[in-house]
Amino acid sequence: MVLIFIARLISGFLYPNWFKFIDQLFLVLAWRHYQKSTTVAAFRCDANRLIIDINPLGETLLGYKQGEIRGLGLEDVTYKEDLDVEKKLINDLIKGAFPLLTRYKRYIRKDGKVIPALATLTVKRTFFGCQYFGFIQLTENNLNYQRIANQALASVSHEIRHSLQNIMSLAHYLLNNNHSPSVLNPVHSMLQSTEQISHILDYFYSSQFTYPPIDNRLNRPFQPYFLIENLLIYYQVKAEEKKLKWKTSFTGTEILEVQGNDVYLQQIIHNLLTNAIENTNKGSVEIDCQLIEHSSDSHALLIFTVKNTAFINDAIKDTGSVLKDDPELTNLTKGLGLSIINRLVRLMKGTLRVESFIHGTQITLELLFHKTQHNHTSSVMISKNSQPLKILILDDDDLHVWLLKKMMVGINCLVTNVHSVEEARNALLSNQFDLLIFDLSLHMDNSSELIKELYDHKESYKFKNIFVVTGFDPQSDELVSISPLVDRVFTKPVNQQHFLKEIQGLSES
């Protein structure tokens, strides 16, 4: 490096034009390395943020050819809000405040699509200024990626805060009830540490994350039965691992849709089941779920009961002798999550009852929801006298399509099967369909964008109803955004009776 520097200095004095030449050569050599990359898209810009080069992978990713992108600015390929934040950071990068800058960015393709990516920027200095190089690492070709990542962080933050809260409660209890210096000193230091961690969490997450979203109460349509059923699968596995007997029962309408806060409900059920399984060492865990429709008004009552063969007192004993005599802590019964459950149940204006029997404990949760009002108007007819029902199935899983067709054997219908969003779009532009059955998640694609498009431009497409069939949980982000746009969502495996009942329902409405 020293020799190169001296050579460049001497050649610069002897032949001033060489200075620029060698300078450029230096940059071209540095760029060559990235140009060949087959794993990351790379580009380089001049000091005015104008793009000079892009590698072949970058061309594919952004949709521009080398000649087209040359001369475009970062402003043209970067999401505006992202770039506003980035400009200050780039200046710091040029000043040398830090050598690399890696952040999530949204790039804009030539066709207008937005691509979320992990981008690394670095500066290569020359005698005449500097150029910066960018490397784009695709994180996930999905617009929801950042939101999901934020939710993951929020969940982690929540779990840490939750544990800290319990350590602090215990520390305060010890401070108030124990006067021995050998206990008080370590407890003081424990409290200091927890407060410190709490401040660090605040610093990292600032006010962007609140979980559960106390200040932002969610109220959206969901199907309690499917939400609970999906959670039960996880806990059945855990119960079987502990060799506990597992029994579940359900009374009510499985497909009933209600309006309410599914995030709270999910959190409550999670905590109740975690506690029940963790505190039961032998015996059984029984779950009973009732979803009672009030015919007189538009309400539905959910009664969720968890019965297990563990005693409240045993559970308290397990958490340590210091908790035994404290009435406030005894109210926590078992598990650390019950205080949170209580809070959430109160927020949902529900009730929670804890009963202790000779053979164990029973916790009963009661929540009242508004039933979702469907203002669906359909003109699909499947009676024997009518024309065959024209159905378009968008699904790239042939086995699943085969099952759907078998389910509909008794129905007078004509089924067209397409495997990609593009094929579905073309079919819809040229044919009329009574019913669209879309799988949400395709191998290289996702049909949610097409569903939004169909919803926004109903007049351009010829169809009457949309059903979605998916493996996603009902409360997942993917479904929450799509559910209001479609007539019905089915979670796999589709139950034939429900499926046919819904099709019949379309004909009767």
Added chain:
Amino acid sequence: MFLEETSYLTPEERHYLLEQARIVLNEMMLLNAHSFSTLSSLSHKHIGTFKLLGFIQLVAKAKELNKSYRYQFNIMSTFEEFRQHLIEAKESLDRYLLQY
């Protein structure tokens, strides 16, 4: 549950479904940790089939695998757990089809 949920199929059709499920499981067995993205999407796609066949542990692990991939969290351990249940499911299906 399998018989109840597939009451609309004839015994031959049920057998076909099981054979197809075995092909899916075999395909997934060939994927290693480097194909995490494919494995995650494939397992998600077939959650319905796994559930129908009563492989509830595999369903739970498939969901975990999908989440793990999306959050880029605990990838290797989730992969190993998923694979363990995949092997068990495949062996159980093989045994069943052998008797059928």
